[in-house]
Amino acid sequence: MKFLFKNVVFVLLMGVMISLTGCSPAVQEAPVDVQTETPEILETVLELVKGEEVVYFTMDQLKSLPAVEGLAGIMSSTGKITAPALHKGVLVSTLLAELGGMTDTHSVEVVAEDGYSITFSPKQILNGEYITYDVSSGDEMETIGLLQTIIAYEREGKPLDPEMEGSLRLVVIGESPLQVVDGHWSIKYANKIVLKDAVEDWVVNFKGAIEEPMDRATFESGAAEGCHQYSWTDDEGHVWEGIPLYYLIGRVDDEVKHGDDAFRDDLAKTGYTIDLISADGYTVTLDSYTAMRNDNIIVAYLVDGEPLTGENFPLRLVGPELSKKQMVGGITSVVINFESAAATEEPTAQIVGEVPAIIGPADATLSLRGALDAEKNLTMDDLLKLAVVNTSVEHPKKGAIEVTGVKMSDILALLTIKSEAKTVSFIAGDGWSVDLPLADLQACESCLLGWDEEMLRTYMPGFDSNFWAKDLVAIEFK
Amino acid sequence: MKKALAGSCILVILLFLNACAPKQKTPLVVFAAGSLIQPFNDLEKAFELKYPDIDVQTEYHGSIQVMRHVTDLHEEIDIVATADQSLIPMLMYQVDIPGTTIPYANWFISMASNRLAIAYTPESKYQEEINQENWWEILSREDVKVGLSDPRFDAVGYRQLMVFALAQDVFGKGDIFDTFLQHQFTKEIRLVDMGDIKIIRIPEILETTGTSHIMMRGSSVALISLLEAGEIDYAFEYESVIQQHGFEMLRLPSALNLGEDSFSDAYGKVTVKMDFQRFASVDPVFKGEQIKYGLTIPSNAPHPEAAAEFIQFLYSSEGQAIMAQNAHPLITPLTGSNLENLPAKLQILLTIK
Numbered sequence: 001m002k003f004l005f006k007n008v009v010f011v012l013l014m015g016v017m018i019s020l021t022g023c024s025p026a027v028q029e030a031p032v033d034v035q036t037e038t039p040e041i042l043e044t045v046l047e048l049v050k051g052e053e054v055v056y057f058t059m060d061q062l063k064s065l066p067a068v069e070g071l072a073g074i075m076s077s078t079g080k081i082t083a084p085a086l087h088k089g090v091l092v093s094t095l096l097a098e099l100g101g102m103t104d105t106h107s108v109e110v111v112a113e114d115g116y117s118i119t120f121s122p123k124q125i126l127n128g129e130y131i132t133y134d135v136s137s138g139d140e141m142e143t144i145g146l147l148q149t150i151i152a153y154e155r156e157g158k159p160l161d162p163e164m165e166g167s168l169r170l171v172v173i174g175e176s177p178l179q180v181v182d183g184h185w186s187i188k189y190a191n192k193i194v195l196k197d198a199v200e201d202w203v204v205n206f207k208g209a210i211e212e213p214m215d216r217a218t219f220e221s222g223a224a225e226g227c228h229q230y231s232w233t234d235d236e237g238h239v240w241e242g243i244p245l246y247y248l249i250g251r252v253d254d255e256v257k258h259g260d261d262a263f264r265d266d267l268a269k270t271g272y273t274i275d276l277i278s279a280d281g282y283t284v285t286l287d288s289y290t291a292m293r294n295d296n297i298i299v300a301y302l303v304d305g306e307p308l309t310g311e312n313f314p315l316r317l318v319g320p321e322l323s324k325k326q327m328v329g330g331i332t333s334v335v336i337n338f339e340s341a342a343a344t345e346e347p348t349a350q351i352v353g354e355v356p357a358i359i360g361p362a363d364a365t366l367s368l369r370g371a372l373d374a375e376k377n378l379t380m381d382d383l384l385k386l387a388v389v390n391t392s393v394e395h396p397k398k399g400a401i402e403v404t405g406v407k408m409s410d411i412l413a414l415l416t417i418k419s420e421a422k423t424v425s426f427i428a429g430d431g432w433s434v435d436l437p438l439a440d441l442q443a444c445e446s447c448l449l450g451w452d453e454e455m456l457r458t459y460m461p462g463f464d465s466n467f468w469a470k471d472l473v474a475i476e477f478k
Numbered sequence: 479m480k481k482a483l484a485g486s487c488i489l490v491i492l493l494f495l496n497a498c499a500p501k502q503k504t505p506l507v508v509f510a511a512g513s514l515i516q517p518f519n520d521l522e523k524a525f526e527l528k529y530p531d532i533d534v535q536t537e538y539h540g541s542i543q544v545m546r547h548v549t550d551l552h553e554e555i556d557i558v559a560t561a562d563q564s565l566i567p568m569l570m571y572q573v574d575i576p577g578t579t580i581p582y583a584n585w586f587i588s589m590a591s592n593r594l595a596i597a598y599t600p601e602s603k604y605q606e607e608i609n610q611e612n613w614w615e616i617l618s619r620e621d622v623k624v625g626l627s628d629p630r631f632d633a634v635g636y637r638q639l640m641v642f643a644l645a646q647d648v649f650g651k652g653d654i655f656d657t658f659l660q661h662q663f664t665k666e667i668r669l670v671d672m673g674d675i676k677i678i679r680i681p682e683i684l685e686t687t688g689t690s691h692i693m694m695r696g697s698s699v700a701l702i703s704l705l706e707a708g709e710i711d712y713a714f715e716y717e718s719v720i721q722q723h724g725f726e727m728l729r730l731p732s733a734l735n736l737g738e739d740s741f742s743d744a745y746g747k748v749t750v751k752m753d754f755q756r757f758a759s760v761d762p763v764f765k766g767e768q769i770k771y772g773l774t775i776p777s778n779a780p781h782p783e784a785a786a787e788f789i790q791f792l793y794s795s796e797g798q799a800i801m802a803q804n805a806h807p808l809i810t811p812l813t814g815s816n817l818e819n820l821p822a823k824l825q826i827l828l829t830i831k
């Protein structure tokens with residue numbers, strides 16, 4: 001009877017416990033179950049990768065390495081704290097020793113089975129430099145003791161649950177139960193560690209009217225998809241990616257680095273040369289006519305998706321219009337030789353500007369727009385840099401008048417006019433405009449874009465007075 | 479003896495059934511962005527009072543992480559609320575539930591907006607001097623401690639960098655970004671400013687230098703306690719979060735705060751690119767656009783009815799008042815994507831003025 005009573009009480013107690021457990025409203029994560037040996041455990045659980053080298057670990061092999069234990073807890077990005085628990089595993093630095101060890105120039109990418117990855121610095125892996133937070137308040141605190149980065153396989157003496165978090169989890173362990181680290185440094189389902197050389201930075205000097213040392217990040221940004229990314233596949237099927245040379249030249253051929261008019265067609269038409277110089281001094285020279293707006297001459301920084309190495313590092317000139325000899329690699333500098341253009345010009349073609357007899361309004365601006373490869377705005381300063389002439393022209397009604405200006409032909413030389421353009425409009429500040437055939441303007445040697453003290457004007461000898469525009473603000477090509 | 483034992487077993491079963499039957503609640507799993515913690519906690523309490531049979535179980539993460547729980551980790555979630563609505567079509571529309579041809583979502587509601595602003599305290603250095611015109615110059619001073627959230631992990635992190643890039647146009651100064659950030663990190667965050675295209679590059683490792691006046695933390699939430707403790711003078715936060723925590727707030731101009739629809743084109747000039755792939759399913763490129771929170775019920779939600787009731791409650795006068803009290807008003811009338819696909823129970827929301 002006594003035995004029976006005991007049994008009944010025991011069953012009742014069990015029932016109450018079961019009912020209480022069953023009714024618990026909070027959905028708590030189930031305690032981690034002890035995993036018994038399964039066939040999976042004999043399989044690879046971790047890959048260590050360095051370049052082509054890959055080392056595989058089974059769980060047993062991992063457990064045969066020197067183990068460390070410590071307390072690991074996290075604070076999520078929204079402040080939720082998971083209190084420290086005892087974790088056991090292998091130091092990441094111990095694992096990396098299998099790949100020759102980690103130095104200050106390396107970084108470590110930890111990849112998880114679910115696609116997540118994050119990169120750790122040498123300071124984190126080797127020195128345990130992490131920000132720590134108070135486990136109760138979440139406030140930042142001084143780190144207590146040493147922090148270490150490990151690949152954990154046990155928590156509180158039990159294997160990790162492969163379903164819930166994977167067999168391995170990267171955690172940061174410490175000595176104190178009072179501190180936690182940021183949750184993004186705790187990586188469940190970890191299955192790969194990649195030891196990476198720090199990406200080698202480089203600088204290539206571009207020199208023209210201005211000088212620009214261009215670094216890797218700047219070049220890569222320019223080569224981004226949607227920016228100036230071009231590619232070419234060579235005879236062997238290798239895909240070279242980079243930026244057309246003329247875009248890069250456009251950054252240094254004058255002060256304007258970006259935009260449609262960054263590349264100066266007018267300068268290119270003067271026939272300068274471009275030297276591409278490699279680390280060993282080998283130089284390839286191209287003329288500006290060849291490079292001008294040519295998408296088939298590419299300065300490549302990737303081949304088959306990887307940064308260039310060896311003699312090609314960091315940049316190589318490639319493209320279907322180049323001979324193999326011209327495809328110089330290891331480029332360290334690119335130089336525009338404007339002098340070569342000047343040297344080839346006929347002395348008689350050199351126009352020497354005069355001191356303007358009439359000073360125009362300093363704030364005058366002329367817009368050159370319409371069917372042009374690149375529209376331009378010219379200020380009075382820009383105009384004064386051209387060959388200024390002080391001359392006498394014959395007005396159809398007023399007779400001879402003294403004027404100052406620059407030749408229309410010099411203005412047209414600044415532009416690349418699209419072939420469809422047939423007409424030119426002179427447009428005044430009050431909206432007035434007049435059209436004339438482009439061919440007539442191109443044929444007029446004595447036509448001037450001039451100015452008086454107040455405004456820009458056109459001086460059009462041989463044309464009706466209607467074409468002598470006042471207060472000119474734009475010339476449009478149509 | 480056997481009879482007594484059998485009787486007691488029956489009693490136990492009855493006890494079990496009796497204890498559980500009336501208390502069983504429908505769990506409603508809500509995954510939301512961290513900046514919604516306060517209003518959604520208030521909503522949870524009010525909703526559970528009105529619907530005692532539903533147990534709202536909220537979990538807060540960074541917006542990308544919220545999405546990842548659905549599409550990468552395949553967890554069954556009833557409601558998703560992200561601080562970046564573009565992630566919903568990018569991820570949930572594009573990814574089918576495993577073993578089906580059904581995408582994780584085919585609609586979302588543009589729930590709310592927000593604006594970026596600068597939080598500070600009465601003790602912050604130069605707080606009497608800072609204004610909408612000079613904030614970038616003050617934040618660049620070496621003796622000013624500025625808290626930044628890590629752009630690799632946090633939407634505020636990459637959005638605050640967008641503000642500096644856009645400021646170069648707004649203030650007509652091409653060196654604002656570099657003046658603030660150059661030499662602050664062991665590997666530089668770089669801006670390539672091509673006028674209408676501005677690309678910010680985030681390196682894989684981001685650590686401040688020993689002399690930096692920037693303190694970077696994994697999330698904007700972690701900056702709040704630093705600001706309260708006087709460890710930093712200024713931090714970028716969402717306006718709603720600043721107001722919820724009672725900080726002083728410097729509003730940014732509309733062209734910079736990423737909260738104004740009419741400035742969407744201007745915001746779109748800037749793109750943040752990570753030099754690495756953090757999530758297999760997320761292209762590490764973030765384009766500037768108006769901040770908009772997206773809300774949807776995943777197609778595999780285990781309790782879609784309860785989820786619809788929660789959203790109905792959110793848009794009730796009580797729910798709207800809770801959001802407004804938390805400085806996070808809802809966008810009304812209802813806008814969003816593919817609203818014709820709204821569950822029948824939510825169609826009535828389309829009549830909200």
